[in-house]
Amino acid sequence: MTIPFFAPDLFESDRQVLLDLVHEIGTAPAQKFLLGEHTARFEDALRTSLGAADVVACSSGTSALTLVLHAMGVGPGDEVVVPAYGCAPLANSVVGLGATPVFADIDPWTMVADPDRVEQAITARTRAIMPAHMFSVMAGMPRMREIARQHGVRLVEDSAVAQGGVLDGRPAGTWGEAGVFSFVQVKTFGTAGEGGAVITMDPELGQAVRSLRNHGQGERFVYRRTGYNSRFDEVLAAFQLHRLPGFPALLERRARIADYYTERFAPLREQGVLAPPAGRNGRCYYVYSLLADDRDALQRYLAARGIESHVYYPQPLPHQAAFARFAPAGRSWPHAASAARRQLAIPVHPCLTDAQVEHIAAAVRAYAGARENTKERSR
């Protein structure tokens, strides 16, 4: 009996709803499967709940980043400052537009971009900074806003993992000039397929993104700009709209599991296992990440006790072959490199039972204790 890292029955409770929606939309007289009334209603529900000027649903979180950067005019010759540790879309979205990603090192504990490093990376060519919320912790957005304002650069908030997170009373996605969500299966509001959204406080930016997601179309078959195919699926829009009221309870379950872990793991700090910071402000609980001095040993220990865990990002982005040409010789990202060696994510999905959560916490504590004893003996 293994405890899976991801929820094993994501859509079981909504199965009939999903099947009914496929039938209903598939047989409706309108025969509209993309960007129809369901998408419009889903966008509206998100916009209202966030207090945003506009929300534009699109085909993925990655695509959402591309649409925002394109709408901001990012292109060849421009630089965009992104975290050195994170997922590929952070750099790919920039490279895809012909611009240059400039990597900023991270905070060694929270693993989000360090605002001082972001500021140091700004040059005359910088068009935007793009901090990302990571795992359980939101980036330091108040400082990022300040930096963007002082240096006259655009602020894109990669909030793909942080839907429902709140920092200082302000929802994730609304801190930047534009933020993004991802509805890919693994995210906290993941769905049965691909999807994403752009959230913006700027109605003009929203209009530009709206047009770009559908080939740059304004009125039907009139194109003032070149764009993309980044449309949103009507069945998924209706499905997400149905699931939206239940989302806060799922997040709360994740938060409680995370609170319990963090409390249980607090004493392990001296034993080489570091939990994320406690508290609920600026948290998102997409993934619960430990930092362990001997990460691979911890992973083996957990696997032997039937607990699946994941290593996210075994290399910093500038160390990846794909982005090596954007890693200037002599630059290093020591905190990103350290996170890549030490990070280990344990299950935090809302389907976990209390008994499973307790088993996981006990196993991590037992590992840290056993490790401490071995060290004592060898002293």
Ligand SMILES: *Cc1c(COP(=O)(O)O)cnc(C)c1O
């Ligand atoms: C998942 C993710 C994305 C991309 O979202 P997709 O929907 O998978 O394209 C972008 N940024 C971050 C930080 C993510 O975790």
